[in-house]
Amino acid sequence: LPEQEAFDIEYWLLEEAKLQRMPKPKSLAGRVALVTGGAGGIGSATAERYLAEGACVMLADIDAAALADTGAALAKRHGKDVVRTVAMNVTDETAVAAAYAVMAVEFGGVDILVSNAGIASSAPVEDTSLALWNKNMDILSTGYFLVSRAAFRMMRAQDMGGSIIFVASKNGLAASPNASAYCTAKAAEIHLARCLALEGAEAGIRVNVVNPDAVLRGSKIWSGEWLDQRASTYKTDKEGLEEMYRQRSMLKRSVYPEDIAEAAYFFASDHASKSTGNILNVDAGNVQAFTR
Numbered sequence: 102l103p104e105q106e107a108f109d110i111e112y113w114l115l116e117e118a119k120l121q122r123m124p125k126p127k128s129l130a131g132r133v134a135l136v137t138g139g140a141g142g143i144g145s146a147t148a149e150r151y152l153a154e155g156a157c158v159m160l161a162d163i164d165a166a167a168l169a170d171t172g173a174a175l176a177k178r179h180g181k182d183v184v185r186t187v188a189m190n191v192t193d194e195t196a197v198a199a200a201y202a203v204m205a206v207e208f209g210g211v212d213i214l215v216s217n218a219g220i221a222s223s224a225p226v227e228d229t230s231l232a233l234w235n236k237n238m239d240i241l242s243t244g245y246f247l248v249s250r251a252a253f254r255m256m257r258a259q260d261m262g263g264s265i266i267f268v269a270s271k272n273g274l275a276a277s278p279n280a281s282a283y284c285t286a287k288a289a290e291i292h293l294a295r296c297l298a299l300e301g302a303e304a305g306i307r308v309n310v311v312n313p314d315a316v317l318r319g320s321k322i323w324s325g326e327w328l329d330q331r332a333s334t335y336k337t338d339k340e341g342l343e344e345m346y347r348q349r350s351m352l353k354r355s356v357y358p359e360d361i362a363e364a365a366y367f368f369a370s371d372h373a374s375k376s377t378g379n380i381l382n383v384d385a386g387n388v389q390a391f392t393r
């Protein structure tokens with residue numbers, strides 16, 4: 102090689118090596134996310150994933166004590182400037198509006214909403230009181246409506262698009278025994294997401310659904326009423342339920358909060374810039390299988 106050309110190549114290789122050593126920009130840097138149910142298993146895992154990718158995260162939850170603990174733990178790992186908490190009941194219209202006002206003050210707006218706050222509570226249909234039915238509809242369907250309506254209002258005003266992720270359930274697609282109230286409320290969430298995807302498309306607001314199968318580890322749902330109800334329906338205990346869900350999945354694997362967080366990260370990120378109105382089942386292949 103002529104001397105100058107060899108020099109140029111060497112120079113270029115050195116510059117390239119320098120670039121390789123430079124830290125890569127984080128994929129959610131500059132984005133602001135609101136995660137409802139942020140003190141719970143799936144919500145906190147999702148917040149952790151977003152923070153690792155450089156987002157600022159507001160955790161919202163009805164459980165103020167758990168919220169404070171989760172917020173403090175995340176702030177310790179990721180820095181106190183990027184984590185905030187707000188106590189909020191998703192069924193309370195005024196509290197939801199107030200939480201978005203806090204978002205605007207603390208972080209300047211919202212780019213990502215993870216609507217995830219929820220309960221699991223059901224009974225055989227003949228034992229389902231109107232109060233139990235309404236509780237499922239209020240917290241799940243209506244709660245998801247209220248937080249996403251507020252996100253729409255703020256995202257439209259910002260005029261920069263946005264990403265809304267609903268953590269629904271595979272029970273919103275498939276029936277589960279003795280759980281008609283929960284299954285119906287989850288089905289409404291999924292259909293709401295489709296409707297909002299259509300309404301938001303022109304403004305660049307994407308709306309997608311992540312459907313977990315049973316996530317027994319790390320979830321508070323699987324410790325009280327729902328655990329007792331499922332255990333009695335399937336005549337087993339918590340370990341037996343986990344094994345049952347594992348065995349009836351195609352992959353014969355359990356699903357963890359981090360698996361749901363990964364799917365929620367995909368939809369929040371630019372990797373999903375062409376995805377809206379979609380449903381991603383994170384279920385080890387349970388929904389599409391009949392393996393009982």
Ligand code: NAD
Pocket residue numbers: 137138139140141142143144161162163164167189190191192217218219220221240244268269270271312313314315316317319320321322323
């Ligand atoms: P979790 O109980 O660990 O977390 C849920 C959080 O929501 C809790 O911190 C709770 O305090 C909060 N919450 C409940 N009611 C609220 C309200 N009215 N307003 C604000 N916050 C409220 O449960 P999780 O497993 O992390 O569940 C998260 C979501 O995933 C729920 O919507 C649930 O239905 C869904 N899901 C869970 C499973 C599972 O097996 N864990 C399976 C499918 C779907």
